[in-house]
Amino acid sequence: MVPYWRLSAYYFFYFAFVGAFSPYFTLYLQSVSLSATDIAILMSLTQLMRVLAPNLWGWLAEKLGARVAIVRLSAIAALAGFAGFFLTTEFAGLFAAMALMAFFWSAALPLVEGLTFSHLGTAAHRYGSIRVWGSVGFIAAVLGLGYLLDHLPIDAVLWVTAAILAGILVCALVVPEAARAPEPRAAASMGETLRRPEVRALLGACFLMSAAHGALYVFYSIFLVEHGYDTSLVGWMWTLGVLAEIVVFMLMPRLVRYFRLRTILLFAFVCAVLRFAMIGWGADSLALLVLAQLLHGATFGAYHAAAIAVVNLWFPGRLQSRGQALYGSISFGAGGMLGGLLSGYTWETLGAAWTYTMGSVFALAGLVWLLAGWRVAADADEGRAG
Known part of the structure; x- marks a missing residue:
């Protein structure tokens, strides 16, 4: 039986953190007199850790067969790292807190994505x-905190975000392990999979999509x-x-x-x-900004759902956790870091x-x-993924 609500609750709190942190933490950093360059460096640390950490944790989960244990460890350590933001406003201290928090926080999502697909099976x-509850959590955080900041000092961002991280920890403690999907007898190795041109095209395009954001x-x-625009409208724009x-x-x-998934991605x-x-x-x-925000349904919603489904197809069995980690590292990690720093x-x-x-x-x-790299020939191998 699929643990629908336990998985949904995890996604809710995980993306509630994103909803509180991404839109408003930059305003907090600006309030402590950091420059735009310093803010970009600090925020890009989350992307840097998404390059490094998921592959390490994915490899470790594969070797130990302990995805849930790593998810729980990451929740504890991410909350401990975030506590550093309460102790200093100096760039060096903020850098250390961000690096520690991001290294462990970024470990969890690829493993939870793999767990979710394992529980879902066919x-x-x-x-x-299930994933839609992450979007609901994002909305609850971004809209609620936007209104709070109209009446509270900007450092309320720290307290709300810390409380959400505590919620992630509680959910991590109740998420169950799942049996891995059976691996096809003729399953390709990681190297063989990565040598396929359509796989490289997908990962390269995902890198550029995250850089665009x-x-x-x-x-x-x-x-x-x-x-x-005031902060409550900022919250509504993210919510939209x-x-x-x-x-x-x-x-x-x-x-x-x-x-086809390829058609959805191209759109x-x-x-x-x-x-x-x-x-x-x-x-x-x-009006134009509202229309642009509505396009987020395509540039993230349709894009991510299609991309992660293709990754799940192309990285089966024991490659599942590493495939999801690689997708996260290359796209949200390396691509997001490049786009943020530039x-x-x-x-x-x-x-x-x-x-x-x-x-x-x-x-x-x-x-x-x-368009250039995803061969039409892939249709014969991947069916609707092509």
Whole structure:
């Protein structure tokens, strides 16, 4: 039996952390007089650790067969690392706290994704109905904290975020282990899988998609506040994007019956090209910003659901945890880090409009790579994944 609510609760709190941390922690860092470059460096540490940590933890989970134990350890250590933010506002201390928190926090999600697919088995199409609770958690955090910050000092971000991390720990303690899916007799090795051109095209395009989102995740809240929008509206704008994401997650079982996963991915990249240009050059038009946020349903919701489903197909059995970790490391890790660091530099030198235009260029490059590298011949091997 699928532990639906225990898995859903974990996703709820995990992405509630993202909803509190990503939009508002940059405002806290700005309030302690850090420069845009310092903020970008600190926030990019989360992406750097998503490059390093998931592969280490995925390999360890594969060797020890202890995915749940590692998920629980990561929750304890991430909360301990976050406690460092209460002790200092100096860059060096903040850097150390961020590095420790991010190293352990980033370990968990690829393992939980693998656990979820293991529990679902042949019902993998139900992934969206579980993952959607992560989006609900994000909305609850981003909207609730946005309103709180209209009445409380900015350091309330620390207390709310710490409480959410404690919620992650409680959920980690009740998530059950699952038997791994049976491995095909002729299963390819990790090296053989990575040599396939369509696999490299997917991972490369995912790297570029996350790079395209770099400025959004680091500077979007600052961007809106600097253009005269208050923090409650900032919360609503993030919420709007995630509401679109929820709708897409709920529709994914129906969408994959009519469209190939490759088609869904290509559509998501086209939407990303448009979205970031609209944000960069439409800051004074609330209607245009709203439309751009609605496209988050495609640029994250449809993109992530399709990408993770393909990874689950192409990295079966014992490769599952490592495949999910590799996807997270290359996309949200390396790609997010590149996009975040570059946006920190261009924000102060070229301005916001050209920084978001750079995101459109990244998405366009990902679209071209996916078109060129994902061979039509893959249809014969992967069915609807092609």
